[in-house]
Amino acid sequence: MSPLELVDGRFDKLATELRASRPAAPDGLRNRVEELGRVEPEPRREWGFRLPPRRVAFALVAMAILGSFIAAGVTGVNGSEPHRDAAGGPVAGKTQAPESAQGLAKKPAGVPYQRRLDKDSLAPQTARLQRYDATLRLRVKDVDALSNATKRAMNLTRALGGYVASVEYSTRSGRRGGATLVLRVPIVNVQTALAELTSLGTILRQQTAILDVTRRAERESRQLDKLEAELAQIEAELAAGSVPTERRLQLERQAVADRLALKTLKAKRARLVRSARLARIVLTLTTPAEQGAASPGRFNNTLDDAGAVLTRELEILLYALVVLGPLLAIGGVAIAVGKAQRRRSDRRLLERT
Amino acid sequence: MKAKASAEGFAEAAKRHLDDVHAFLVYLTGDRAVAEDLTAETFARALERWHRYDPRRAGARTWLCQLARSTALDHFRAEDRRRRREGRYAVAELRESAEPVFGEGLSPALERGLAQLSAAEREVVALRIVLELDGEGAARVLGISTTACSTRLSRALAKLEKEVSAGVAA
Secondary structure (H helix, E strand, C coil): HHHHHHHHHHHHHHHHHHHCCCCCCCCCHHHHHHHHCCCCCCCCCCCCCCCHHHHHHHHHHHHHHHHHHHHHHHHHHCCCCCCCCCCCCCCCCCCCCCCCCCCCCCCCCCCCCHHHHCCCCCCCCCCCCCCEEECCCCCCCCCCHHHHHHHHHHHHHHHHCEEEEEEEEEEECEEEEEEEEEEEHHHHHHHHHHHHHHHHCEEEEEEEEEEECCCHHHHHHHHHHHHHHHHHHHHHHHHCCCCCHHHHHHHHHHHHHHHHHHEEEEHHHHHHHHHHEEEEEEEEECCCCCCHCCCCCCHHHHHHHHHHHHHHHHHHHHHHHHHHHHHHHHHHHHHHHHHHHHHHHHHHHHCCC | HHHHHHHHHHHHHHHHHHCCCCCHHHHCCCCHHHHHHHHHHHHHHHHHHHCCCCCCCCCHHHHHHHHHHHHHHHHHHHHHHHHHHHCCEEEHHHCCCCCCCCCCCHHHHHHHHHHHHCCCHHHHHHHHHHHHCHHHHHHHHHCHHHHHHHHHHHHHHHHHHHHHHHHHHC
């Protein structure tokens, strides 16, 4: 098919004449070019892109993705040893909360968790006012053990002079289940309570926090004393009877305000003392089915670590895109605009030539 | 051995496509003398850049025509600057020559008609009609889309036919 036929058949005669009369290169030019042909050109670059650039780009992207997966896999396999605590015992994974430094970390090797909580571990000082919060996550054998452990925890709390603030108990399919208890135990008995509670199952997680509020309580006591003294002075002055009316009104208003402040401060202090008297223990009991998810095996650890590496790589890629993206886009647009301008300029030049 | 093969490749390509490149440049410049010089310069550049030529991306003829166009554009730019400087149009004067430019045996009307076309119109006529490049190859040489190339060719031929008809009637 003639190229002209692609456009319009009307121009066939014109095309035939143009083709028949096409200019041929003169001999002088032919000789000049033949001479050039005798010169040996620079060898072709074998290292250059023999593949189309698009394919090369795809191959590079594929290699980068493959490389990132391999890196993630290698890191995952290397880091997939079951996570162990200082004593070498398996624990619940990397999300384990900071444990009692004196208790768990100093646990002698080979000692079961149930027995590791000695009396010295983060014991509250009864001479001071302290808020004591503990979180315990225990694994029990099955649903029956779950029920027994829940009952024992509640009985123990009451026996130690505390109370059960809340209980959530649930089972699924009669084989898996869990319970969450919020226990308030007198601070003097918290070590006994923790020691007993940890014997209900295998520890998966333990967290303890102590906040000393003695100074705060002392500050509030001083404020209370000051207010009471001020109020007593006002009442004495009012009782004297020789106070001018204006002064009396002022004193009465002051007395009302002081009484209100005194009441609020007393309530606040009472709450503080109460919170420092009763430790708060959140006890979570789970059966092995649920615990399985919390204590991953080597394969799961591999996946977790590989996933973490991939996530990190994605973060880096995203960061690079965010930082470099606009620059690349601006550069690309500048190149495209430059090319378009050059093309337009060439076109104009050819049109007026 | 590869260098030898490369040298043969260039010599062969130069021999095979010399007339095509020359014809393209004659149409593009509308001046035989300039076209000769530019043809020689094109092949000199081709020799320098032969190692960059990738036969899988384009045929040798297309690549040489691209190079020829680039060489011609450099020439036109230089001429344009010179014209601006000197304030005269040398090419326009050359076109008044009675010597046939676009080919021996062309009717005077067609010769005049081609001279009336712009270089942009003549180059597409040269590529598609005289050199019989396909739409894709011609578009590649011109750096435009195939559709734009077809449109440009259609307009150029229509204009050429109009010019020829007007010339014959006169």
